[in-house]
Amino acid sequence: MTRDDGFSPDERAAVYRCIAERRDVRRNFRPDPVPDDVLARVLGAGHAAPSVGFLQPWNFIVIHSAATKEALHAAFTRANAEAAAMFEAERATLYRSLKLEGIREAPILLCVTCERDRAGPVVLGRTHQQEMDIYSTVCAVQNIWLAARAENLGVGWVSILSLADLHAILGIPAHIVPVALLCIGYIDHFEATPDLERAGWRQRLALADLVFEERFGATGGALVDG
Incomplete structure (x- = not known):
């Protein structure tokens, strides 16, 4: 007896739809609570991510407290003012018009961290690329994002925050790296299309311009349409 591990056409289409329709959500969070069983499934998807040396370096800090959200929002506000000053003229004006977080509106915040020394100083697969544990944690973030989309939950990644503020507000030990602060909740x-594309910040690049064959910069193949 053989086992059928394949996806049906409908199942395959659902995976690609989930990828294509994932969005970085910063607005329109509804106050509806996220049921515990739904959140557990989303976290389970994060925990199922691939990791170098099967290190599983992640931890997940689930945040509901309004006081913690206010502290994180204040940290974002400080960092956002610093970021705005880095842009010039029209770009600075456009930057200031963007809504870049939903920290206070989202029912749940989730901080995903990386515990780099979880398996000791020598880790299979990290011997020559030390940052692979960080990349593994980012894979967990992407799994969470896609699982949340499949659960009809919006997710927004807030990166305009200092790591020192995240350590202090969330009590994260010094040796653990905060990788992502996510806003999660049901949305309208x-x-x-992505918010930044609609706002005119950047447009999606053509895949054909990004695919090379054999060596970096070697184009001309027929792998993707122009």
Whole structure:
């Protein structure tokens, strides 16, 4: 008896739809609570991510407290003012018009961390690329994002925060690296295109311009359409 591990056409289409319709959500979070069983499934998807040397370096800090959200929002506000000053003229004006977080609006915040020394100083697969544990944690973040989309939950990644503030506010030990602060909750609707694309900040690049064959910069293949 053989086992069928394949995906049906409908299942395969659902995976690609989830990837295509994932959005970085910063607005329109509804106050509806996220049921515990739904959050558990989303966290389980994060824990199922691939990791170098099967290190599983992640931890997940689930945040509901309004006081903690206010502290994180204050840290974001400070960092955002610093970031705005880095842009010039029209770019600075456009930057200041963007909504870049939903910290106070989202029912749940989730901080994903990386415990780099979880398996000791020598880790299979990290012997020559020390940052692979960080990349593994980012894979967990992506799994969470896609699972959340499949659960009809919006997710927004807030990166305009100092790591020192995250350590202090969330009590994260010095040897553990905060990788992502995510806003999670049900939203009114998912946009057809990314917020920054609609706002005119950047447009999606053509895949054909990014695919090379054999060596970096070697184009001309027929792998993707122009």
